[in-house]
Amino acid sequence: MRFSTSFFPTLKEIPADATIPSHQLMLRAGLIRPLAAGIYSFLPLGYRAIKKAMTIIREEMDAIGGQEFHLPALNPIEVWEETDRLKAFGDTIFRLQNRPLVLAPTHEEVICFIARNEVRSYKNLPQIWYQIQTKFRNEARPRSGVLRGREFTMKDSYSLDATWEGLDHAYNLHAEAYKKIYSRSGLKFFIVGASSGAMGGTGSQEFMVESVAGEDTCVLCDHCGYAANLEVASSRMPPVSQAEGGKELEEIHTPNIRTIDQLAAFLSVSTERLAKSLVYRHNSKPVLILMAGNDQLNETKLQSALGGTVEPFSPTDLAQFTGADAGSIGPIGLQGFKVFADLRLKGAKNMISGANRNDYHLGNIDIERDVDVEAFIDVRTVNASEPCPDCAASLRIAQAIEVGHIFKLGTKYSDSMGATFLDETGSERPIIMGSYGIGVERIIAAHIEQHHDESGISWDPVLAPFEVHLIVVNTDNPELLGYSDRLYGDLVAAGLEVIYDDRTGVSPGFKFNDADLLGMPLQVIIGGKHFSAGNVELKVRRSGLRRVVAQSTVVGEVKKLLAELAAA
RNA sequence: CGGGGCGUGGCUCAGCCCGGUUAGAGCGCCUGGUUCGGGACCAGGAGGUCGGCGGUUCAAAUCCGCCCGCCCCGACCA
Structure with missing residues (x-):
């Protein structure tokens, strides 16, 4: 994409309303713009990153046999009354004023509705159904930019099984898929035992990205790997005074x-x-x-x-x-x-x-x-440096962003909605379910929280809106400009995603700073300094490493460097 | 929902206490010229019902009331 004809609105100053790095940078780099509290438009650059995250998720879900659905965001109130979750969600669920409909905050009900009408026999099971869609929750207090919004994109999948062993299997498949998804997304993450809360069910785990911007508090053991949400964590604190008994009250x-x-x-x-x-x-x-x-x-x-x-x-x-x-x-x-x-x-x-x-x-x-x-x-809150419950090493407490949550739901929803099947013996049994969510925007925000510096974002190649940021330093030099235009064509023809800063009348410093702010992994700089010697400069955004290569070898060198960055 | 902060050109903010010129600055934007390797320079220019409504006053961005919006802390968070 040529910068001169694209909509990449960057901001030099930090927007007053943003306090955490990912929010500030998503605004400054022109990824998002606010429409109302907790409601954001994704601009072309931001949406490209979102689409990359969705592609990774889709590939890994498909790899475990998931089938993608597109489900209604508008749900009749009745299905939410069937599971009694209209009450459970309370004010968090959006309700329409002129129809008895709600905006779906999640989709267990719709899934059960489909399943009870269509799934008849154990022979139809197991199934993994998923969707990547917008969900709506009337959050009491939206915050931290895109991290807690009233409207957000979620990958939700639902497993339908005939047996509890089947549920365990589906749950484990998801846990493994999630590890791949977050690893591929360039996130340092950890998994914690979690509280299933009002969601119900027999077990749940959360996928966490450590960040001071996170809303969850986790207890971690760097020695043995113990990790738990503070809501369920325990420690090996010794009992209090056992001695000196026997005295009168x-x-x-x-x-x-x-x-x-x-x-x-x-x-x-x-x-x-x-x-x-x-x-x-x-x-x-x-x-x-x-x-x-x-x-x-x-x-x-x-x-x-x-x-x-x-x-x-x-x-x-x-x-x-x-x-x-x-x-x-x-x-x-x-x-x-x-x-x-x-x-x-x-x-x-x-x-x-x-x-x-x-x-x-x-x-x-x-x-x-x-x-x-x-x-x-055990109802006490664990404190930092208490002994780990598993290995007694000193515990650490950290804030984290919840980027995924997997639940073994059991039959809570299939029972209340009558989603049943006939087993081998001909008896009717409720479908055993699991549900597995990933916050798509949170992947992007968490990635930026983990990968930024004073100058801006520093994308991993997999999520970067573009792989290469090509800069022509001086557009008044016809030779330089002509070469840059040709190189742009060559890079695109080589299958690379290139953003080309071809703006005229913009000073070099301005272009360099915009490139660092946008944070594409590799910058290709065409300037007089090296051009006259027949060379081109490559700059790795994250490391600052600069490499001068001959014009004849640029495309190959770019591909080579990108491959190295992707492997790192 | 409780507590706090804020609302003035596109952005960041000053002015408000202590009412009174034509409402300012920097950045951005437009025109012309110069410049061209780390957020350039000169000249000219456009752009604001000071969040809204009501009140006090000869006079309100400024004082008072109500409302709306946004941010932060807390409660909440399938």
């Missing part, structure tokens, strides 16, 4: 003590001797959660451990129920609460906790002896 006056740190200072004991009480409603009934010292409760882990609905207790309800303020709640003598304790408190003795009376605490608590604990559960 005693009431301790603790005037105006509000926090664990204040209490520890006031009593001159370690925070580990203290048991913190938190109160929640579990399926509407009050529960008290005991945590060791300053350990932070993780609400997602609590939710998974207890099941059902878990919601926080309001401070006013609390005083009413317990007769004490939050700082003085404790597990002993509290009426109407079931008590759960974090695993670290198992066997704990000589502990101090609230006395359910303002300004008083109880000492010498032996958890097993004095507290009626319903169950010991």
Whole structure:
């Protein structure tokens, strides 16, 4: 493409609304333009990158036997009521005002609708169906450019199986395909065990790209490779004080003590001797959660451990129920609460906790002896440098972008929608499903987060909108311009994707900076400096490496360098 | 949805507290000329209902109210 006749609107200044590098660079390099909050137009350059990512995804999905569908974005409300997800999605689902339709935020329902009408027998299974399409979610707060939008492109695939072994197989096929997709996309990624949340099902994993711009927090072990979303992560933290048991409970006056740190200072004991009480409603009934010292409760882990609905207790309800303020709640003598304790408190003795009376605490608590604990559960939030649960090495905590998520759904959707088949014995059984998503824009944004510098984007050849950025330094020199025009034709004829900066009246520095901003992997520079000697300059964007080659060998050298870059 | 910030030519911003010339700057854009290896220079020029509505005032970009939009933090995130 000739720059002079194309629409590549670059920006010299950083748009005020963008705060993360990928968002700033996608705007500055003319990949996207905002239309409204969380809604972006993809411009020619950006769409070329998107199409490259989609091609990689398509190839790998086809390789595991996936069949591509094109599904309706408009769905009748009824199918969403059948699975009860209209309620589950709540305000996140877009609803039309003048028809009983919704804009699909995902497509399990449509897939089940097709399957229940068409899949009759185990002989029709297994199937892998996928789509790469726009999905719509009324995100409460769109953010970070294209990373969380209200309208976005998603590859979703759905596996349909007759057996649980079949589901495992389909799930593993997807995990392997995803590894190839992200590797080919030039992303350094890792896989974490994840919470399946309201999606339901028996297991899920997320594909993560480490980035400070990410919304997810992950716990990583660089020694053995343990990796988990903070929502499910655990560590090998030792239990708290087990010694010095046997003493009588005693009431301790603790005037105006509000926090664990204040209490520890006031009593001159370690925070580990203290048991913190938190109160929640579990399926509407009050529960008290005991945590060791300053350990932070993780609400997602609590939710998974207890099941059902878990919601926080309001401070006013609390005083009413317990007769004490939050700082003085404790597990002993509290009426109407079931008590759960974090695993670290198992066997704990000589502990101090609230006395359910303002300004008083109880000492010498032996958890097993004095507290009626319903169950010991792992609900604490892992902190950096705690020991890895698998190998005890020091854990690291990192922010990450979720670029993919795979779920074993089981029969949740096929049950509620009546998507069944007849097995070998003639009995009717629900189809066993899995679903597997990839955020296409997130691949691009994550790639830019991982591959940029002060000057701009630095694409891997596979995702780059163009492979070669050809620059003619001075268009007023007819000889130079003529040669550049011919070289452009030769490169294109050789099957290369070339962007050719043939603009007149644009200074060399401007062209160089635009080329670095756009970030095509290889720059070919035609300027007087080398031209008069019969040479052409090649510059590798990422490394800055420059190579001067003879005009007669340019096309071959370009291909060779690109091959090297692609292999790197 | 709660908290905070912002809204002035295409972009980045100043002016607003303390109301009062014709609303400014840099960049970009148009015309002519010069220049041509790291965001050039000279000359001339176009472009703004100061987010919207209402109010106060002799007078509002500026003060007050309501609304809209965008960004950030939090809640939320199949």
